[in-house]
Amino acid sequence: MAIDNIDVGVAIGIAIGAAIKVRETIGVDIGINTLATCSDRTKFANIKAYRQAKKQLIRHQRAVSKKVIGSKNRRKAVKKLAKVHKKVADIIADALHKLTTWLAKNHSTIVIEDLNVSGMLKNHKLASAIADCGFYEFKRQLTYKCEWYGSELVIADRYYPSSQICSNCGHQQKMPLHLRTYECSECSFEADRDLNAAINLKNYVHQ
Template sequence: MTISRQASDWYLSCSYKFTPTSTPKTTQVVGVDLGVKTLATLSTGVVFPGAKSYKKFESKLSKLQYLNRNKIVGSANWKKAQLKIARLHRKVASIRKDGIHKLTTYLAKNHGTIVIEDLNVSGMLANHKLAKSIADQGFYEFRRQLEYKCEWYSSKLAVVDRFFPSSKTCSNCGHVQDMPLSLRTYECSDCGISIDRDLNASINLRNAVGLTVNACGRSAADSSG
């Protein structure tokens, strides 16, 4: 048993042995492209918009912190303000985690093999222009949940090497071209196909499943090194 406190609420957590359950799979292999505009785009065409909970409450949080700036640390009013800020932080985190739980459960229950990219989250956060949006999506939490839920529902998680050019490669003909982040549509200069950038990347990830060597592990490119 673990007892913890978040803001003014207390939580009791307990661990137990969970028996994996095999669920019927509607799709054998699905590629999942994580992004900033939308949380996830699947190779099946299904799109999951991100909760973006921090962005929704950022102004309210800033206001609370601003109003608290001149209060005496340790005073009754300071403690009340700190509690309001803590509650809002908890609300933001809960909304984000709820959205990720729904996505990962859907993936693990309905797909035999889920293919994702081995994202360098810490490196992505170094981009100060996108760091706030990336952190708001919860990429690390997405992978953490997906790993154990794949075991729960007898699915496999395939992780493609982070250097695989999923966004730069045409999913129709295999042509590779530069794709700046500002371009949201992949216009292939070779075969002429026009496709959403994220959908194109997710299809490439699905097609790359042959490159992976195990479930919930490293890609072939990683293992060869």
């Protein structure tokens, strides 16, 4: 059994809908490869702003470190570095603004994970990708927008195994990060791992 024809939408390209809630509950899996995968099969692409600017940031950071503390040249270098950081932050914030507004404006209940970001950042191989996702900013924006639009934000327990549970039969199995497809050993159900997790998050409120 497989889920096919997944609709893919980039966050920047999705227009903000009407104030009327078009759906009741939606589960949202925030990821590294994809910014967000929703239980209705909508996907928001990761813009990778931090990773794309990483070399530029490193170059400016080195320029700052080479300048004499308190000098005019150092102040100029610091301003250039801050400008790049702001540009990256603005790009990420804009993408998250479009995503969180779409979620809060069009859904009565949004279910997300309580991610252990500080723990994830200890993995240096994932640090840049995690920075692009803007987990803290996503949660902050979604929280106040749900209040603004009258939607309910449900945060699943941090230890809820959304990626390990089969959204078809409820069987639980280990899912290493390198596996991108969930293949249930119990009922043979197959789905994109992020979509499977998003569906489980949607179902979380009914447990």
